[in-house]
Amino acid sequence: MSTFGGLHTAYSGLAAARAAMDVTGQNIANATTAGYTRQRVTQESIGATGAGASIFVNGTGVGTGVSVTGIQRIDDQMVDQRLRSATASSSYWSVASGAMDTVESSLGEPSETGISATLGDFWASWQNLANNPTLPSAGNALLAQASQLTAQISTGYQTASADWSQARDAASATVARINETAGRIAQLNTAIRVTVAGGGSANELIDQRATFLTSLSGLTGATVRSNSDSTVDVIVGGYTMVGTGSARQLTIAGASTLVSAAGSPVRVEWADKPGVTVEVDGGALAGSLTSLAPAAAGGSGGPFAEAAALYNTLATSLATKVNAVHSTGSTASGMTGLAFFSFTAGAPAAVGLTLVPTSLSGIAAGSAGSGAANGSIADAIGRIGQATDGPDVIWSDFVVSVGSQTRNAAVQATLTGATLTTATTAQTSQNSVDLDEETTNLITFQHAYQGAARMMTAVDEMLDVLINRTGLVGR
Amino acid sequence: MSIGRITSQQQMATAQRNIQAGRANLARLQEQASTGKALQKPSDDPSGTGAALRVRAEARAAQQYAVNINDGLGWSNTVDASLSGAEDLLRRAIDLTTQGANSGTMSAASREAIATELEGIRNDLISQANTQYMGRSVFAGDSDTGAAFDPTTYAFSGTPGATVERRVSPTETVGVDGNGASAFGTGSTSVFAVLDGIAADLRAGNQIGGKLTDIQNAFGNLVNQHGIVGARMARLEQAQTLNLTTSTNLETQRSGIEDIDPAKVIIDLKSQELTYQSALSVTARVLQPTLLSFLS
Numbered sequence: 001m002s003t004f005g006g007l008h009t010a011y012s013g014l015a016a017a018r019a020a021m022d023v024t025g026q027n028i029a030n031a032t033t034a035g036y037t038r039q040r041v042t043q044e045s046i047g048a049t050g051a052g053a054s055i056f057v058n059g060t061g062v063g064t065g066v067s068v069t070g071i072q073r074i075d076d077q078m079v080d081q082r083l084r085s086a087t088a089s090s091s092y093w094s095v096a097s098g099a100m101d102t103v104e105s106s107l108g109e110p111s112e113t114g115i116s117a118t119l120g121d122f123w124a125s126w127q128n129l130a131n132n133p134t135l136p137s138a139g140n141a142l143l144a145q146a147s148q149l150t151a152q153i154s155t156g157y158q159t160a161s162a163d164w165s166q167a168r169d170a171a172s173a174t175v176a177r178i179n180e181t182a183g184r185i186a187q188l189n190t191a192i193r194v195t196v197a198g199g200g201s202a203n204e205l206i207d208q209r210a211t212f213l214t215s216l217s218g219l220t221g222a223t224v225r226s227n228s229d230s231t232v233d234v235i236v237g238g239y240t241m242v243g244t245g246s247a248r249q250l251t252i253a254g255a256s257t258l259v260s261a262a263g264s265p266v267r268v269e270w271a272d273k274p275g276v277t278v279e280v281d282g283g284a285l286a287g288s289l290t291s292l293a294p295a296a297a298g299g300s301g302g303p304f305a306e307a308a309a310l311y312n313t314l315a316t317s318l319a320t321k322v323n324a325v326h327s328t329g330s331t332a333s334g335m336t337g338l339a340f341f342s343f344t345a346g347a348p349a350a351v352g353l354t355l356v357p358t359s360l361s362g363i364a365a366g367s368a369g370s371g372a373a374n375g376s377i378a379d380a381i382g383r384i385g386q387a388t389d390g391p392d393v394i395w396s397d398f399v400v401s402v403g404s405q406t407r408n409a410a411v412q413a414t415l416t417g418a419t420l421t422t423a424t425t426a427q428t429s430q431n432s433v434d435l436d437e438e439t440t441n442l443i444t445f446q447h448a449y450q451g452a453a454r455m456m457t458a459v460d461e462m463l464d465v466l467i468n469r470t471g472l473v474g475r
Numbered sequence: 476m477s478i479g480r481i482t483s484q485q486q487m488a489t490a491q492r493n494i495q496a497g498r499a500n501l502a503r504l505q506e507q508a509s510t511g512k513a514l515q516k517p518s519d520d521p522s523g524t525g526a527a528l529r530v531r532a533e534a535r536a537a538q539q540y541a542v543n544i545n546d547g548l549g550w551s552n553t554v555d556a557s558l559s560g561a562e563d564l565l566r567r568a569i570d571l572t573t574q575g576a577n578s579g580t581m582s583a584a585s586r587e588a589i590a591t592e593l594e595g596i597r598n599d600l601i602s603q604a605n606t607q608y609m610g611r612s613v614f615a616g617d618s619d620t621g622a623a624f625d626p627t628t629y630a631f632s633g634t635p636g637a638t639v640e641r642r643v644s645p646t647e648t649v650g651v652d653g654n655g656a657s658a659f660g661t662g663s664t665s666v667f668a669v670l671d672g673i674a675a676d677l678r679a680g681n682q683i684g685g686k687l688t689d690i691q692n693a694f695g696n697l698v699n700q701h702g703i704v705g706a707r708m709a710r711l712e713q714a715q716t717l718n719l720t721t722s723t724n725l726e727t728q729r730s731g732i733e734d735i736d737p738a739k740v741i742i743d744l745k746s747q748e749l750t751y752q753s754a755l756s757v758t759a760r761v762l763q764p765t766l767l768s769f770l771s
Contacts, residue, residue, distance in 0.1 A: 032484070104516055110527045110733065120535030127539045127642060131546045134611065134619045332619070371617030371634045379642055382539075385532065386645050396528040403517025403524050410518060421492065425485060434482035436766040443770075 003466075005064060006459040012065030013452030016043050019068045020445040027433045028442075035211035037431040039203055042072045073203040076430045077226065079423075080210060084217035084224065086423035088282035090416040091218040095287025097409035099167060103303040104406045106159045109399045115156065115314075116399070118149050119385060119392050126382035129365050130375035134332065139360025146340075149318075150353045157311040157350035164258040164292065164304035168266060171288035174219055175252045175268065178285065181216045182234065182247035185209055189231040190245045196230045206230070221282020237278040239270070248272060258308055259348065262294040299401060310398045311350035318391040319343065319353060321384045329364030329377030336368050340381075483765070490758040497751040504744040507735050514733040527732045534725040537718055540643055544715045547641035550651035551708045554613050557606040558653060558701040564603065565694045568596045568670060569687070575677050576684040583680070590674040597670040601626050604659045604667075611639075614655030623655045629668055631661040643714035649707055658700035659693075666693035 020041045030036040048061025108114045125142040132138045188209040195202040209232070216222050216234060222241065225233040234242035241248050253274075254266035266289060267277045280286045293302035295309040319341035326340040340363070344352035357363045366374030384390050507513060517524040575581070575589045605622040606613050615623035615633035623633055639652035659666050669689045676683045 100518075104518055107517065109517060110514065110524055110531065116528050116532060117535070120532050124535060124539040124542075127543060131543060131641065132609065132611075133617075135609075366617065371615075371637050372619040373611060373639075374617035374637070376640070379640070379648070382642070383645070385536065392532055396525055396532075399517050399528060400521050400525040403519075403521035406516075406518035407521060425489070426479070428482060428485040428488065429479040432482045432484040434480060434484075436483070437480075439766045439770070 009065040010456040017449035087218040088221035090420040091284040093413040097413040099291035100406040123385035130378035133375040160307040186247040547651040554653040590677040
């Protein structure tokens with residue numbers, strides 16, 4: 001080592017300590033930045049000059065300082081991946097559970113005003129009419145109760161239909177966000193590749209990209225494949241959505257109203273490959289698509305379509321049961337074979353359910369051939385409420401089934417939420433900045449800087465002795 | 476997972492999450508305590524909701540049976556009162572007939588007086604037989620005509636055999652009207668015609684001893700019908716008691732399914748309050764210090 005070598009060694013220490021302090025400063029500055037991953041300076045000791053260069057060089061050589069080799073972003077791919085998949089399932093269940101909650105609260109049960117209570121009042125009105133078959137007010141009370149019932153069934157259907165449309169709008173918005181996020185990831189991919197190829201540090205860009213990747217996984221359940229050039233591929237439904245530098249776009253296709261959803265279910269397609277359905281395997285979008293699914297046998301369809309179908313079933317059952325008895329009865333003036341409920345053609349049963357009689361004279365309360373004040377048919381209709389296959393049972397079965405589905409969805413949402421919490425905790429534990437740790441590092445680097453400076457002073461003093469005071473013997 | 480780094484951000488997030496969870500529990504318990512309902516929505520207890528809906532429907536039906544029974548009792552009481560009135564009238568008619576049977580000792584004026592009173596009794600009987608309850612003749616069955624008996628021909632306007640029934644339980648109905656045809660007879664064989672015949676005989680000076688049997692038979696018919704009505708009233712009252720018990724039981728069931736156990740909820744609420752306050756105070760302590768506070 002040369003005489004001045006020590007100065008360079010000390011200088012490299014100063015530079016390394018300063019770089020380390022700069023990075024610590026960056027960490028502290030970003031202590032609360034969302035998505036920021038802490039960084040460290042990586043450094044290496046520099047060996048003796050010429051060490052190992054030739055087999056003829058020997059003797060002990062001292063290393064010649066330290067070099068800063070890079071700035072490392074301290075993350076863990078596994079932890080990031082776990083966070084992404086946990087986000088996907090949590091988002092899926094939170095959307096699915098939200099849809100069930102909407103349906104559940106639209107039922108308004110159990111209460112004094114729900115459909116079950118109105119049905120009870122409706123049957124009671126028939127009993128009242130059976131008590132007073134000649135009283136016009138009893139007939140009017142029954143008709144008022146019946147129109148309240150039909151209005152409630154129709155409102156229920158329309159609520160389900162409106163909720164479905166809202167969910168579809170939400171799905172469209174989700175697709176727009178997915179496309180935007182994918183575009184950003186593609187841009188960042190390009191920027192990162194260029195920066196890394198040029199030897200620079202792309203840590204902050206990678207942080208941004210990781211944030212977008214997590215949010216894209218939450219939206220679509222996308223999985224991520226890392227490439228050797230620091231770029232990533234994003235896979236959605238088995239196909240590459242984001243490659244190097246370019247992103248494909250998704251579009252939402254299918255019915256835009258609940259009525260037509262059965263014929264053309266809502267689905268997602270690639271914009272550049274229309275007609276081919278993308279099987280979105282998780283995330284908020286999959287949750288939306290599930291809740292938009294048409295009604296299926298056994299009640300396994302989407303909650304909104306199932307609710308709408310149930311209101312139709314309820315309306316049909318009510319009309320069939322009541323009409324079957326009513327048509328056997330006779331009005332006060334002896335007319336028989338009359339219907340009590342009818343359906344407007346072309347409308348869903350729940351919406352098209354209307355009343356035929358407009359006053360007491362159109363209601364067949366008595367059995368055919370009996371006196372004008374006979375109420376036995378009204379009594380028989382009033383007893384439909386107790387039938388084991390009547391509208392009341394259809395309704396309460398549905399309420400119970402919605403209740404248990406909502407509960408299941410809520411339990412799933414809680415469970416996946418807990419998994420997400422664990423994954424987030426693991427990720428923040430790995431990535432986030434700890435101020436105490438940074439303070440400790442700051443002190444360490446400060447001391448390292450001071451030590452290197454002292455070393456420089458020592459070398460300087462040594463050289464001073466050599467240059468200014470040597471050779472003065474005998475003067 | 477081993478205990479890795481614990482960072483300030485992580486601690487902050489955990490603290491926030493715990494406080495949120497505590498608050499959510501507190502809100503849920505407060506809602507339960509203030510509404511008194513454990514079953515707010517079907518998902519709180521799906522099978523309980525099914526039971527609650529069924530119990531509510533049964534309670535609503537029971538409520539209607541109570542209305543039916545009250546209405547039935549109104550009818551029956553009216554029938555009962557008319558029949559009692561008719562019996563009193565007929566007892567007087569029997570007395571008068573017995574008196575008139577001794578016609579040999581009576582002046583024409585006395586016979587005329589008895590005949591006139593008998594005709595008065597007949598009129599009163601017709602008005603009893605045409606008694607109405609809420610616009611309906613209680614002896615006319617399911618007919619909606621204003622009067623059960625024509626005041627001149629004594630023709631019965633009701634459908635013979637038709638009864639007015641009230642539903643008192645899911646499986647049972649009770650008749651609440653009086654059978655006018657059986658109680659008073661119809662047309663020329665009616666009790667009214669019998670009284671007219673006696674009055675006419677008295678005026679004509681004929682012997683009326685033979686008619687005593689007719690009028691006693693008519694009285695017997697009234698008493699028979701009265702007995703039937705009395706038995707139905709007893710049945711209605713029994714049904715009323717039973718229905719009241721059923722309603723009370725249903726309300727107890729409903730409350731058991733839907734309502735909270737106040738003591739339990741209040742204890743839970745108190746302990747949750749304590750948990751929440753602890754979480755707040757622990758958070759306040761944990762988040763304050765950093766290494767910087769201790770470096771000079």
